[in-house]
Amino acid sequence: MPELTDDARSVLRRMDPADPGQRALRDRFVAHLEAHPDGVLRTCRPDHVTASTVVLSADASRVLLTLHAKAGRWFQLGGHAEPGDGTLLAAARREAVEESGLDVDLDPVPVHLDEHAVPFCGPDGDAHHLDVRFVAVAPDGARHAVSDESLDVRWWPVDDLPNPDLAAMVALAVDRVRVTDPR
Structure with a gap:
């Protein structure tokens, strides 16, 4: 998948990180690739790039999260790239559609980066996801579904998240959406 690796490097290099911490992660992800x-x-191993999507409601007041079956926690939609994805954006979109049933368009510029340990990913439990997060806005009245990978999928108020680790990511996504579509 050299094309996907090249695309991921290019996407990350075009990103304008929100702060020094995000800049350091971007540089780390590029160096990894x-x-x-x-x-x-x-x-x-032990690290690999993943792709995810922060899906916001049309008015950016809610975020769609999945209760991850293996982790038992609420997260944004996303996961591993697959051979047919072609681009990192395509991987993020595929995961969002698979996990929510929503047909969404993503902003092509990542909104947030995160590195985290994933003890349930692989037999040795030493994996780290280098997660590249995009943002999408669901159309008014969109109906989501629950996939086999999730225990539940639910809308949450952006100011009352079930997982406080998501707050910075969601805030950046809301800011991005409000800049591109001020309401």
């Missing part, structure tokens, strides 16, 4: 041609594959 330069050192590991397979850096977008789940088999790359």
Whole structure:
């Protein structure tokens, strides 16, 4: 998947990080991809790039989260790249559609980056996701579904999240949406 690795590097290089912490993560992700041609594959250890989507309601007052079956916690929609994805954006969109049933268009510029340990990812439990997060806005009245990968999928108020670790990401997504579509 050299095309996907090249695309991920290009997407990250075009990103204008929101703060020094995000800039450091972007640089780390790019360095990882330069050192590991397979850096977008789940088999790359201990780190691999993943793609996810922060889906906001049309008025940006709610965020759609999934109760992850393996982690038992609420997260944004997302996961591993697959061979047919072609681009990181395509991987994020595919995961969003698979996990929510919503057909959404994503902003092509990542909104947030995060590195986190994933003890349930792989047999040795030492994996780290280098997660590249995009944002999408669901159309008014959109109806979501629950996939086999989730225990539940639900809308949450952006100011009352079930997982406080998501607050910075959601705030950046809301800011991005309000800048591109001020209401």
